[in-house]
Amino acid sequence: MNAPLQKLRQLILPPRPDPARSRRIAEGRLMIGCLVAFGIFITIGVRIVGLADASASTRLAQSAAAITTERGRILDRKGRLLAGNLPITVLHADPSEIMDARDAAAKLAPFLNHHDHASLIKLLTKKTRYVELDRQLPPKRHAQILQLGIPGVYFAKGAVRVYPREHAAAHILGHVDTDNIGIAGIEKSLNAKLAAGEDVTLSIDLGLQAVIRREIQQQIDKFEAIGGAGILLDIKSGEMLAVASLPDFNPNQFALASDDMRFNRATKGLYEMGSTFKVLNTAIALESGAATTNQRFEVSKPMRVSRFTITDYHPHNKPLNVPEILIYSSNIGSARMAEAIGAETQRAFMDKLGLLDRLELEIPEISRPLSPKSWHRTTTVTVSYGHGISISPAHLASAVAAASGNGHWIQPTLLKRQTGDSPLRLRVFSEQTARAVRSMMRLVISHEDGTGNFAEARGYMVGGKTGTAEKIQIGGYNKKANLATFVATFPVHDPRYVIVILVDEPKGQKHSHGYATAGWVVAPAIRRIVEQIAPMLGVLPVDEKSPLIRQKLLLDFTIGNEEATRASY
């Protein structure tokens, strides 16, 4: 063989090395091969784990975004829905993706309620990337628009706040703006909690609320009044079971409500409550020792205090005792009692009853009472029968609950108390005073000369006090515009509830013989309310003449010429 050929052969087929060396080479190659394979497997393994993990986390993120936290619901004390969320479909478009705005508008127009062809073109040619076309699309429309297949038109799921009970408790619930942020009532004050998805349970009972609202409305209609308010307060827990303010509004159409409708008369409205204050005056007089129940006060002549002359609606010729002053609603008698109490003591009690400061309820719609800065003699005298100090109906309810309940002033609340809650509780009156006061309040209704006879709901032992006050206007009082108020406690032998009903500017009617006083306007509503709500509250009618009931009341009063024990209790 020639040399070049030999060389070529050596290049293609190298001479076989000796076995030992060739084995080393083979082992080396195998090792490299193994390492490469190992490396590949490791890479694949790491990649698989990585992928699995990554896809999991992105998916979780997506699903979390789809389920956004819904605003918490507002429930009544028995768990009935007062405010909730209703799912809606929002139709929106991205104008930059719409190729033919004219064509799209023509196609969409027949399916939309709030837009026509022209306004749609305007919207779809806007230089933004988001225009809202419609909210609350019904499913059928949704499907129809989907079938049009217009690019750049999208659907989004959303939720709208609804108040399915419409007018009931509208003032307490309040409202949210378009971004679901509370702007009034509980929606505003508890916005943080609701926005976090937590439900709120109110102290309000929807059934009681509906009864009270309807009865006030009926009296407003009957007496052509401009408004009214009502509160039902649980004496023992301070829970407000019903809070009504009329006229009210439908919170689902908040924009349509006038300012007058939105105004909460029950907690924000300030009024001179008139004679209902005599309940407090009596309690203060008894508690401070300024008077005893059988002490008599001179009422035969009108009383002059600086530039005021205090007169009585029904003048009396002989001195009246404390229960008589309350039953006949004598201004002169109350004024004399107030003078015996003294300015300092009276002011201190007003303060303890929370009548000089705002009532801390869980809604923003509360106000500070209007009270004189310096407590003169005139103030002392006028406050005794409810003038010179303006408070809200909620204030009156909590103060009377203290005077006629068991003597404790309890912080009222709009939220349901949980077991174990210990509300702020101050002793203002003794048990004895409270018992005397509610026994006298019972006589206002049950005694034939009382001013509140029409409030008698037989068997339910209602006690109360009427108040008809002339409304303040610039430069004095308006003789024609009255405020008729009634405050009631029931049942008086075991006080559990206080009702305050107020009717604003009632006008005398034929059926009331021209009267527009609380005894005519509000007392009948109290009777109907008690008769309806007592069975709902589990209050059983009792026999008033049974000794078991009588021993729980103070009866040794002399009313008129006979003892109350023998009077029709």
Place this chain on the structure above:
Amino acid sequence: MRLILLSALILVGLGTTLYQVKTGIDERQDRLQQLELRIADTKRDIAVLEAEWAYLSRPERVMTLSGDLLQMTPIGQDRILPLDAIPMRIEFGQTGLKKIVFNPVIQPQKKDQAE
């Protein structure tokens, strides 16, 4: 050589297991998402039904309907009695206790004349 084979086998095994775990996770993720969507849908349905029920059971509406259609009125106090106000009579037959009879003679309290 045996060591290499063994580790190769283990590697293959590990790889397969990893792959299966991964696809398993995928499946479960899908299922989870489906369930979440279904829960969300059901919640929306419940919210709608709840709102509708609340709207239809408005006390004002129920009061009007029960008054107009069923002639219902608020219950009067003379129709409410505590249980112990109902006298009960126990009749004994020949074989001992026979039955408890509600005394049918209950006088309803007379209505006030003023009403």
